[in-house]
Amino acid sequence: MKDKTLIVITGPTGVGKTELTLRLAEHFHIPVLNADSRQIFSEIPIGTAAPTKEELQRAEHYFVGSLHLTDYYSASLFEHDVLQLIDRQPSQLSLLSGGSMMYIDAVCNGIDDIPTISQPLRDSLKKRLETEGLPALLAQLRELDPEHGKIVDPNNPRRIVHALEVCLQTGKTYSSFRSNRKKERPFRIIKIGLNRARQELYDRINQRVLQMIDKGMIEEARQVYPYRELNSLNTVGYKELFNYLDGLLTLDEAIFQIQSNTRRYARKQLTWFKRDSDVHWFHPDNIEEILNYIALNSL
Numbered sequence: 001m002k003d004k005t006l007i008v009i010t011g012p013t014g015v016g017k018t019e020l021t022l023r024l025a026e027h028f029h030i031p032v033l034n035a036d037s038r039q040i041f042s043e044i045p046i047g048t049a050a051p052t053k054e055e056l057q058r059a060e061h062y063f064v065g066s067l068h069l070t071d072y073y074s075a076s077l078f079e080h081d082v083l084q085l086i087d088r089q090p091s092q093l094s095l096l097s098g099g100s101m102m103y104i105d106a107v108c109n110g111i112d113d114i115p116t117i118s119q120p121l122r123d124s125l126k127k128r129l130e131t132e133g134l135p136a137l138l139a140q141l142r143e144l145d146p147e148h149g150k151i152v153d154p155n156n157p158r159r160i161v162h163a164l165e166v167c168l169q170t171g172k173t174y175s176s177f178r179s180n181r182k183k184e185r186p187f188r189i190i191k192i193g194l195n196r197a198r199q200e201l202y203d204r205i206n207q208r209v210l211q212m213i214d215k216g217m218i219e220e221a222r223q224v225y226p227y228r229e230l231n232s233l234n235t236v237g238y239k240e241l242f243n244y245l246d247g248l249l250t251l252d253e254a255i256f257q258i259q260s261n262t263r264r265y266a267r268k269q270l271t272w273f274k275r276d277s278d279v280h281w282f283h284p285d286n287i288e289e290i291l292n293y294i295a296l297n298s299l
Helices: 017-028 053-058 075-088 101-109 119-132 134-144 146-151 157-170 198-215 217-227 238-245 251-274 287-297
Strands: 004-010 032-034 093-097 187-194 279-282
Touching: 004 017, 004 101, 017 032, 017 053, 017 093, 017 287, 032 075, 075 093, 075 101, 101 251, 119 134, 119 157, 134 146, 134 157, 187 287, 198 217, 198 251, 217 238, 238 251, 279 287
Parallel strands: 004 093, 004 187, 032 093, 187 279
Antiparallel strands: none
């Protein structure tokens, strides 16, 4: 019998996960395991809407501002770290909250044990992508791993480069590391999705972008500009502001693009999470309904 329970709070960006999560953490007297793959970096709290100092004082948090942009981290490492924390928690309840799809999936279902790539190889392929172009790397991947070469998105440099990294690092095909088998967990999992009416969500996203700008996101982007090629900054908000700093966009154009691209990302998140029939959906304001649902399903 599984004695422990993991409560997962997820949903699209801007929906209101932070406040609901804090209220649950205060109610159950448990820490928050943050599942936002960008809030983990200490240099970009404004653009990632990381919990504020006041919010961090309301509950203990893990995986908020604990790494630097240049530090390597992955969904596989997140899975390992979260499982260790859950195992060590004295409480029977643990609380995982965020919108990073791969991070949540790694904790709930497991992730294939992909080897860590050496930095020299990573740097080498990055240079090859710049000098030779994506078609050349895709051709090599199809030669080394025909099976994966058939199904990989030919327009996605990140996926192509990563698969090629694994092939070159290990001497094996990337396909051989992909089992896609769901791993058994020694705890129950309660998945709670938060959502709002579409226009309500879009209005919140648009307003939050303006608030980020007012709080100093432009200066934050300027400070991390020298690291703009890092994967940790390959995210909505910074890409548009880097273009503004390069003189390719006006500030109004950059803000408009951030709002538009954030709304698009929110739709992508909802599509992903709604494929999971285990997610039970609530409006973020329905705290009593959510508490009742947790009580019924954590017995």
